[in-house]
Amino acid sequence: MDPFSLFMIAALGLLIFFMFRNSRKQRQAQQELQDNLVPGAEVMTSFGLFATVMSIDDDTNVATIDAGSGTVLRVHRQVLTKVIHDEPELETESADSATEASSDDAGRESRDS
Structure with a gap:
């Protein structure tokens, strides 16, 4: 067997492995969704x-x-x-970023004056 054939067989095996893995993840996510409904x-x-x-x-x-x-x-x-x-953490993060943005705007306005 030449190296190119071995490489193609390995690539095909890797492709099949990732297809099965992705399919399993999708089934698991779908089952989790159905359990939470x-x-x-x-x-x-x-x-x-x-x-x-x-x-x-x-x-x-x-x-x-x-x-x-x-x-x-x-x-x-x-x-x-x-x-x-x-998810209360997201609400606090968005509130923190809003206060940072307003303080940045205030700093910009004072520099412009």
Whole structure:
């Protein structure tokens, strides 16, 4: 066997390994999403709507969600793409960056005067 053939076989083996690995990760992420889809969970749909899950019918794959102000929608279960978890750290980081930005603007204004 020449070195080029060995390289091509190794590259093919590596490609197959990464395909299986990626597939396993996607299945795991999908299973985690399905486990977190329970009534009361905050979700985001594939078209960017934030809502609360009211019920899920496993037989027909229909989810009933409350989009706020009493707006109740029936959507296919696959539309629910992300479960939103409360992350207070992000709120404090954004508040800190907002105060830094306002102090930078104040410093710039004093230099301009």
